[in-house]
Amino acid sequence: MTKKRYQGETNDKERSMQRLMEAVGCVIKEKGYSGLGPTNIAKAAGLNKRLIYFYFGTVDNLIEQYVRSKDYFAGASNGANQLLEQNKASGTCKLLESLLINQLEHFYNNEEMQKIILWQISQKSQIMYEVAETREQLGAHFFELADKELDRAKVDLRAVAGLLVGGIYYMVLHAKSNDSLFCQIDVNTKEGIERIKSAISTILADTYRCAGLSNN
Structure with missing residues (x-):
C-alpha cells in the first residue's frame, strides 16, 4: 500500500x-x-x-x-553566481562569453522576462531598481576579476559589455514584437541566434586581443 x-x-x-x-x-x-x-x-x-x-x-x-x-542575473536559480565561481580560473573572456550567450538564450525563450525588461525601461519602479542593483553587484564581482587581467587604459570592458547586453535585449524585443529583420538578421530563427552568438564571441575576442590577451 x-x-x-x-x-x-x-x-x-x-x-x-x-x-x-x-x-x-x-x-x-x-x-x-x-x-x-x-x-x-x-x-x-x-x-x-x-x-x-x-x-x-x-x-x-x-x-x-x-x-x-525569472531574471537571469538576479534570480538565485539561474546559476549566474555559480557560473562565475566555476569558470573564473579559465579567464574572464570565456566567462563573459558564456554569461552573455546564456543570457541571450534565456531572454529569447522567456516571454515573461521580456515583459519585465520592457517594464524596467519604461517606468520607474523601486522593484526594478533593486533587481537592477542585484545585477550590478554580480557585474562588480565579474569586473573585479577582469581588472586583474586587463589593462583598463587599452580597453573599456564595461562599455563593451554594456553594449552587448543592451544589444541582446533590444534585438530580442524587436524580433519578438515586430517579427521583422534587424540589420538583415532574422533573430526569430536558429541561424539568426547563432549569428548573434558568433558576433558576441568575436567582439569579446577582439576586445581582449586589444588588451594583449590573445590566449583568453
Missing part, C-alpha cells in the same frame, strides 16, 4: 505561494505590469488576496520575488 504524502499546513503554504508567484507571470503576460494589483493576481491564482499579505507581506514583495526568480 502506497503511503500518502502529508498534505498539511506547510505543503498548503508552499503550493499557495507557488500559485501566487505563477499568477504574477500570468498577469504580466495578459495585462502587462499595469495590471499587477492584488485582485488580478489573486484571481489568476484562484486564491483569496489576503494570502498575498499573509505569505509575502506586501504585493511588491511578491512581485519582487517573482522577478528575481
Whole structure:
C-alpha cells in the first residue's frame, strides 16, 4: 500500500505561494505590469488576496520575488553566481562569453522576462531598481576579476559589455514584437541566434586581443 504524502499546513503554504508567484507571470503576460494589483493576481491564482499579505507581506514583495526568480542575473536559480565561481580560473573572456550567450538564450525563450525588461525601461519602479542593483553587484564581482587581467587604459570592458547586453535585449524585443529583420538578421530563427552568438564571441575576442590577451 502506497503511503500518502502529508498534505498539511506547510505543503498548503508552499503550493499557495507557488500559485501566487505563477499568477504574477500570468498577469504580466495578459495585462502587462499595469495590471499587477492584488485582485488580478489573486484571481489568476484562484486564491483569496489576503494570502498575498499573509505569505509575502506586501504585493511588491511578491512581485519582487517573482522577478528575481525569472531574471537571469538576479534570480538565485539561474546559476549566474555559480557560473562565475566555476569558470573564473579559465579567464574572464570565456566567462563573459558564456554569461552573455546564456543570457541571450534565456531572454529569447522567456516571454515573461521580456515583459519585465520592457517594464524596467519604461517606468520607474523601486522593484526594478533593486533587481537592477542585484545585477550590478554580480557585474562588480565579474569586473573585479577582469581588472586583474586587463589593462583598463587599452580597453573599456564595461562599455563593451554594456553594449552587448543592451544589444541582446533590444534585438530580442524587436524580433519578438515586430517579427521583422534587424540589420538583415532574422533573430526569430536558429541561424539568426547563432549569428548573434558568433558576433558576441568575436567582439569579446577582439576586445581582449586589444588588451594583449590573445590566449583568453
